[in-house]
Amino acid sequence: MISENIKFIILGTVIWIIIWYLIAKIYYWIQISKHRKDAVDRSKSVISGQVYEKIAPLLPEFPYNFKDLVFIWKWIDYIVFDWLAEWKVDQIVFLEIKSWKSNLNANERSIKSAIDNKKVYYEIMKF
Numbered sequence: 001m002i003s004e005n006i007k008f009i010i011l012g013t014v015i016w017i018i019i020w021y022l023i024a025k026i027y028y029w030i031q032i033s034k035h036r037k038d039a040v041d042r043s044k045s046v047i048s049g050q051v052y053e054k055i056a057p058l059l060p061e062f063p064y065n066f067k068d069l070v071f072i073w074k075w076i077d078y079i080v081f082d083w084l085a086e087w088k089v090d091q092i093v094f095l096e097i098k099s100w101k102s103n104l105n106a107n108e109r110s111i112k113s114a115i116d117n118k119k120v121y122y123e124i125m126k127f
Helices: 004-058 107-118
Strands: 067-069 080-084 093-094
Touching: 093 107
Parallel strands: none
Antiparallel strands: 067 080, 080 093
């Protein structure tokens, strides 16, 4: 027969295992809910930024004619051939549209640096 002390030790161990299991489950649930909220917030931010990139040229305060825009989307949102609609290009602008608190990423910063350092060329390639 199992002594009374061993029964209490086994019962206490089982109770502690159950308690720690429940604590771990609660902690895991809290962490998952935080990560899900963060993912949803980031997703909303990305989607609203993409929508803003598309509609910004249609807003009244947008400084360029939408006919002069070429949508690139990857790393640079638009290339603006200013006054192209009038058949006289005055300037070429690499336009990145950001919304709210967003900043340039590493690729966008390197492109801006190359443009600022006048490392932009015109090339004709024939085949």
